[in-house]
Every structure is written in structure tokens, then in C-alpha cells.
Amino acid sequence: MSPSTTRLSGVDAARGLALFGMMAIHVLPEAGDDSQPSLVWLLFAGKAAALFALLAGISLAFITRTARAEQGRSLAAARWAVAARAGLIAALGLAIAYVDMPAFIILAYYGAMFLLAVPFLGVSARTLLVAAAAFAVLGPVLMQVLRDSLPEPGYDPTFATVLTEPGVLVSQLLLTGTYPAIPWMAYVCVGLAIGRLPLVRTAVQLKLLGAGAVLAAAAWLGSVLLLDGPGQGFDRLVLTDPDLVASEIREVMVWGPEGYLPTSSWWWLAIVAPHTTTPLDLLHTIGVAAAVVGAMLLLARFAGKVLIVLSAPGRMTLTLYCAHLLFLGTGALADRPYLSFWLQTGVFIVFAVIWQRAGRQGPLEKFVTRGSNAVKEAALRRHPDPQPERR
Numbered sequence: 001m002s003p004s005t006t007r008l009s010g011v012d013a014a015r016g017l018a019l020f021g022m023m024a025i026h027v028l029p030e031a032g033d034d035s036q037p038s039l040v041w042l043l044f045a046g047k048a049a050a051l052f053a054l055l056a057g058i059s060l061a062f063i064t065r066t067a068r069a070e071q072g073r074s075l076a077a078a079r080w081a082v083a084a085r086a087g088l089i090a091a092l093g094l095a096i097a098y099v100d101m102p103a104f105i106i107l108a109y110y111g112a113m114f115l116l117a118v119p120f121l122g123v124s125a126r127t128l129l130v131a132a133a134a135f136a137v138l139g140p141v142l143m144q145v146l147r148d149s150l151p152e153p154g155y156d157p158t159f160a161t162v163l164t165e166p167g168v169l170v171s172q173l174l175l176t177g178t179y180p181a182i183p184w185m186a187y188v189c190v191g192l193a194i195g196r197l198p199l200v201r202t203a204v205q206l207k208l209l210g211a212g213a214v215l216a217a218a219a220w221l222g223s224v225l226l227l228d229g230p231g232q233g234f235d236r237l238v239l240t241d242p243d244l245v246a247s248e249i250r251e252v253m254v255w256g257p258e259g260y261l262p263t264s265s266w267w268w269l270a271i272v273a274p275h276t277t278t279p280l281d282l283l284h285t286i287g288v289a290a291a292v293v294g295a296m297l298l299l300a301r302f303a304g305k306v307l308i309v310l311s312a313p314g315r316m317t318l319t320l321y322c323a324h325l326l327f328l329g330t331g332a333l334a335d336r337p338y339l340s341f342w343l344q345t346g347v348f349i350v351f352a353v354i355w356q357r358a359g360r361q362g363p364l365e366k367f368v369t370r371g372s373n374a375v376k377e378a379a380l381r382r383h384p385d386p387q388p389e390r391r
Helices: 003-027 039-044 047-063 065-070 072-096 107-120 125-149 159-164 166-176 181-195 202-228 233-240 246-255 266-270 279-303 308-314 317-330 337-357 363-382
Strands: none
Touching (some): 003 047, 003 279, 003 308, 003 317, 039 047, 047 065, 047 072, 047 181, 065 072, 072 107, 072 159, 072 317, 072 363, 107 166, 107 181, 125 166, 125 181, 125 266, 125 279, 181 279, 202 266, 233 246, 308 317, 308 337, 317 337
């Protein structure tokens, strides 16, 4: 197996794991018979979507690598291509939102993140990490400061939302929605930085695994110390939020908020729980995602053939994710979640392996790639290479 194949196989496997993790959260029970979080919830709630977002940054680094090296007109054309990619993915999200389903759709937010990433395509890895830290810290603060003055978000935006409620759409995609693009840019920026690394090297893969695990553990421990340790943040939340009893605050710390975090106290930003989008939650899930990427890259070196059950679906996650959402919209097997999950998983794996061996790109992936490439070629035609002067 070539180094290039190993690298792509590991990244694709991580993307496949993110896909199946999000599917599991959509379909499988979040709690067991004892009303405690299920293993699926503990492993994937909030983390699978974060892994998706970080991998989006890695993908952007891959597809713009040559343009970044060449700079100039190549980088400018690549920026237009990524902007087109953002628009096409967002359009798919807006279209599929017309289907009634028991799941939040990430695609429109994903498109917003791609668009926000355009200015960062040519900057250094150090600048990307600084930007990621700024998004992780200032994004949640901005959410807390502005949330009470912003319109209430809808369930999932559609094309009708674009026309009738553009303000709601923009605020939802950027700050108030399930996957708010401004703080979630922390994942994309870290992914862009990781995508610049020589990921074929074992040492880099081990560092990703180790550094990610340390960051995840440190963020979680920081939350524990702030809330239940010397910081006494939990007691402060009980005192400053009389509408919630202590047990309800504990539930938010485990399950995340039903809508979004209260704005009654800054101590809410010390929580690490699914979809709280706090600084520590962002750092924790960034660490988890980086560790997963490192682990998948390492496994691909020795078990690439086995990992095909993840890497093949990982090469066409846009197509399979949309198929999963449409299946949810039918309501089929809604009362038999385990059968639903394993049936979808099995069908997706078989379909993806056959499709990969045929050497074809996923249908929706091909649609997005063709559209973005057309925009890129048009940009290059508008700004041709300068002709050398004749002497």
C-alpha cells in the first residue's frame, strides 16, 4: 500500500466513522432502561458531528494544496471553487430540509463553514491554529452576548427561509443553530492545519493521537475543576439561575440543552456536553476528533483492507448522509431502531464498496466536484497566465 493510499484510507475511515456515528445518534436510543446515557450517546453525541467538521478542514487542505503552493491566480481560482462548493452543499441542505425527519441537518451549516473558510485557505498552519483558538473562545462568548437579541432559529432552513426570513437564516447558520458556523470554524481551522501535515508519517500520526487525547482530557478535566472543584461553578449556576433546579442543571451537563444554553451566567460556558458549543466543549471535541484521525491513520497502515467497511463509505459521505436523511423521512422502521441502523449501515457499506471498486466518485460528490471545478476553470479563464514579454 502506498503512503498516499494509506493517508487517504485513514482519513476516509475517520469520515466513515463520523457518518455512522451521526446515523447512530439519529436512530438509536439515547438512554438505556436505567435512563442513563447509552454507550452510543456517550461515544458519538456531539463528537461525530465535530469529527465531520474537522474532516471538512482536512479535505479543504487536500483539495487546495497545489493552489496554495502556487499562490496567485491558482489560489484565487481555488477560493472561487471552494465558495461554489459551499453554495452547492448548502443548497442540498436547504432542499433536503423540505423532508420531515427526526434529525437536524448539518449541510447548510457545512456550506456556511466552507464559505467562512475561504479567507483561510492560503494562511500558515500557525495562523490557522491561532484562528481556531479565537473561534473556540470568542465564538461562544459572541453567542452568549447576542443570543437574546437575535431571532429564534427555526428547525432547519429551506429555500423559503432564504426568501422570507433572511435574518433568521443568517443568524441561525452563524450563531444560533445546532451547528453554528462561527464557533464551529474552530474545527475547520484545526482540520486545515492538520491537512497541511505530512500525514503519511507514523510520528505525525502518533502525535495527532496523543495530542488529541491530551487536549480532550485536559478540557474535560478543566470543566470538572471549574464546575465541581475549586471554581464552584455548579453552585454559582444554582444560585444565579432560579428557573432551574440542581438536577435540571445536571441534566444539561449530561445531555446538553434542549434548545441552547441559558444566558443567565457566564458559568454556563464551563460546561462540556453535546452541542453546548462552549470553549471547553469545542476544545474537548477537537481533541477527540484529532485523536480519531490519528488512530484511523495508524490503523490504515496495518489494517487497510479491514477498514474498507469505513473507508469506502467515507469516500461518499455526502451521498450516503443524504440517503440516510431521506430514509428517516419515510418513517420506515422508526419503531425498530436497531434493525433500522444496521440495515442502513449494511446497505451503505455494500453499496460503497461496489461503487469504489468500480472506480467512480459518489453521485453527489461528483455533482459538487463538477460544479466547483467549472467555477474554478471559469476563474482561471478570466485571469490567464501573463504572457512573457517579447524582445
